[in-house]
Amino acid sequence: MPPGETPTRGRLLIVDDETAQLRALCETLGLEGFTTEGYASPRAALDALRPGRHELLLTDLMMPEMDGIELIAAARRIDPDIGALVMTGHGTVDTAVQAMRGGALDYILKPFRLNAILPVIQRALDLQRLRRENAMLLASERRHAADLAAAYQDLEAFSYSVSHDLRAPLLFVKDFAQRLEDDFGERLGEDGQRIARIIRDGSSNMDEMVVGLLAFARASRQPLETRLLDMEPIVRACIAEARGSHPVAEGNRDPTVLIGALPAAMADPGVIRHVWGNLIGNALKYSARSDAPRVEITGRVDGAEVIYTVADNGIGFDMRYADKLFGVFRRLHSAKDFPGTGVGLAIAQRVVQRHGGRIWAESTPSEGSRFSFVLPAQPG
Secondary structure, X not given: OOOOOOOOOOEEEEEOOOHHHHHHHHHHHHHOOOEEEEEOOHHXXXXXXXXXXXXXXXXXXXXXXXXXXXXXXXXXHHOOOOEEEEEEOOOOHHHHHHHHHOOOOEEEEOOOOHHHHHHHHHHHHHHHHHHHHHHHHHHHHHHHHHHHHHHHHHHHHHHXXXXXXXXXXXXXXXXXXXXXXXXXXXXXHHHHHHHHHHHHHHHHHHXXXXXXXXXXXXXXXXXXXOEEEOOHHHHXXXXXXXXXXXXXXXXXXXXEEEEOOOOOEEEOHHHHHHHHHHHHHHHHHHHOOOOOOEEEEXXXXXXXXXXXXXXXXOOOOOXXXXXXXXXXXXXXXXXXXXXXXXXXXXXXXXXXXXXXXXXXXXXXXXXXXXXXXXXXXXXX
């Protein structure tokens, strides 16, 4: 309600070509606390209508200039938020259906009885206000989502730019630290060599982190070309790649990998490899110290989705810290014991989300972990 305006139960625009009935209705509803404005002519009512001026239109169904259904449609073109009730002396089921199809919230029978029409008007006003509030909330949520999306895109672009620009000086430092150690090692002495190694290793670690950030940014920005995809060849390629990149350390065992049914799902073949590669690589890495390391990869159709799971019997983790798993540079285990950048699961989550899916983890310390993710089974 605008500042200074008198409180009212509702602002009503009433249209009825029977002037005596119109006057009586306006006066009666005015005494009940409503603000009323009445017109015997539908065209005069439309001329007076302004967006937001009235909450509810009460119109006679049968009038010579235009009928009530036509008036409601014309009024909605001027004020899309106005509610409407139809007044008729010919109340039937057909009348109600016609009124509802024409955009009316309800209908009122003539001759009027005050105790009958007041609940109908109040119910229509309440419904109209609820619709308006819902529309405002939805518009606010959409603006908020758009603002968040724009801010996130800016952050991704900044992350990509900074990561890309950082690599050159880092590689420069790493290269010179290596050359310093190789060419002047004897002259540096033990302390100097130790410092050179610290510089070299530190720059190497930073470079790995920058590479991880770049990969994360690419996973967020790379266009997707999804199709119905057979996952088994990708899974087998990722297993071979993980075993080649991370050979079993001395004293550890090579995990047994079991591949179950892997139903096809909608995915981009190049991008989804990031998910499979990370989950399989982690399962092999974190289960290698078990007495009988085992990794099981399965999938199943669940309605319109396919759920894939990579399970291992490795060291597991405490579920109290599960919310940290998918953050950038978040780790639950020492990098010294289990090398890695701490970016892989963040990339996996981003890729799955961009496919319209979700990813989660379940685990028990010393018993193993289960990572599952969902993809659409068919084109959406």
